[in-house]
Amino acid sequence: MPRSRKGSAPRKGGPRRRGGAQSSAQADSGSSEDEAASEARSTTSDCPSLASASAEDGLGGDAVDEQGQQEDLEEKLKEYVDCLTDKSAKTRQGALESLRLALAARLLPDFLLQRSLTLADALEKCLRKGKGEEQALAAALGGLLCVQLGPGPQSEELFQGLQPLLVSVLTDPTASPSARLHCASALGLGCYVAAADIQDLLSCLTCLEGVFGRPCSAGGSTAPANLHGVFCATLQAWALLLTICPSSHLSHILDRQLPRLHQLLSSETVNLRIAAGETIALLFELARDLEEDLTYADMDALCGALRTLATDSNKHRAKADRRRQRATFRAVLHYVEGGDCEEETVRFGLEALYVDSWARRRVYAAFKDALGSGLHHHLQNNELLRDVFGLGPALVLDAAALKACKVSRFEKHLYNAAACKARTKARSRVRDKRADVL
Known part of the structure; x- marks a missing residue:
């Protein structure tokens, strides 16, 4: 898939390889995801040796014998992989959750390369025949596999096999909202990392537009409440892919989607309103890169809606939601009216990542949602993330240097x-x- 490079210090999600860039990405579905995780962890006893979860497998502890620790971890991961084909749905869910935790916390490309076909077949079966939380966990694990493998033939083959299944679950109105939400996120992240050509990117964009565009046609506030999380995740996955969309395809996308996003600002859900506002700022950033003197027909109405949300004080909303909404829309309004994007500094280890554009912010949020607390480990060691954010080769520090810095x-x-x-x-x-x- 074509990747665009813009300068030595990347703004649009960082430099990318050719061939094939705090929003709350899935806050609406947080309870569903937590329930899935707790249910999966509670059933790990059905799978041999899965009772000792990631807290005991050395994912973050100080090990005396690092090689021995790595071997123990890989032995447990082999058991998890074997359990993916178990007849019990609860056992499969426990294995999926354990693998998800391990892949988010540690970088394991060599182990995964040897089993990429086995994992791909197992995930396809879970997505095709599984139900509800099993599909959600399989989709989340598929996105993490693409992040672990990085751009290349293995991840491209994995994504080619998973893409039609992710699209099928996402567009199925009878599927579980949790499964649809995770399929949307995995589709966006997998396409961002592993899509082979421009047609794959455009087909994913079209699919995602078709999902979050439905509430737009109804005014943005009449969609069922249990689907707001799906629309939010779909919109954010779509925005992620816009950061690598070629400029030749951006113009008509901007003209068509800005009015729809304007309608989503009236959504009843704070997370969907925030996602729409951040995507509007991203669209203006991309449009100004194409045309410096950007003109939008309903600019006054748009700025009025953004200003209302930036000063919203309705007492029927939770205080935390009001505070988060006002902070987000103050930044969005400032940028839309011609200002600069606020810079955020993310420090990890001895390094720092500067998030200084809306595109870079969307890319960072997507990886943060997928990796969770393991994000800093991947920023330090994962070649994909270091390439995306322009961090250069991973730093190599000996034990004495690390001890001196600690x-x-x-x-x-x-x-x-x-x-x-x-x-x-x-x-x-x-x-x-x-x-x-x-």
Whole structure:
């Protein structure tokens, strides 16, 4: 798939290889995902040796014998792979969840390359014959496999096999909302990493448009509440693929989708409103790259809607939702009216990642949703992520250098205590009624 390069320091999701770039990506479905995870973990006892989950397999602990630890982990992963073909649906779900946790936390390309065909066949069967949470877990694991394998023949073959099944589940109105949501995210992430050519990208964009475009035609607020999470994940997957869409295909997409996204700003769900607002900012960023003097026919109405959401104080909304919505739409409004994108700094290890564009923000959020707490490990070691964000080759540090850079727990405690005391004093001076107010 064609990948665009724009300068040495990438703005649109970073440099990409040719051939084949805090939103809350899936907050609406958070409860469903948590239930799936807890159910899967509760059933791991049905699968041999799965009772000891990732907390005990050395995914994040300090190991004395690293090689032995790696061998133990791979032995458990082999058991998980074998359990994917078990007759019990609960056992398959437990294996899928355990593999998902392991792949999110650790980089295991060599292990996966040797079993890519076995895993691909198992995931296809789970998506084709499974139901509900099994399909959701299989889709999530498929996206992680693409991230682990990176661009190349293996991930392309994996995606080619999974794509029709992901599309089938996503577009099936009788499928579980949780399964549809994860299929949308996996379709976007898999296409972003592993799609072979431009036709694969365009077909995925068209499929995703067809899903989130349905509530747009109805005004954005009449869709069933249990599908808002599906529309949110689908919209964010679509926005992710826009960051690598060739400029020759962007113009008509922008003209067609901006009015629809304007309608989604009236959605009853805060996460869908936020996703629509962030996508609007992304569309303006992409359009200004094509045409600096961008004109939009309903600019006044759009800015009015964004300003209303940026100052929303309706008491029937949760305070956390109001705060998150106002912060997001203040940034969106500032950019749409001609300002700059706010920069965010993500520090991991001895390095830092600068998220300074809406495209880069969407790409970072997509990987964060897929990898969770393992994101920093992958930013440090995964060639795909380092290529996407322009971080260069992975840093190689010996044990002495790492120990010298590590701060002891006692030093951290002293630093936090001093910072807390200074912060308390500063706030007390401001809150004191006797303080002079000029």
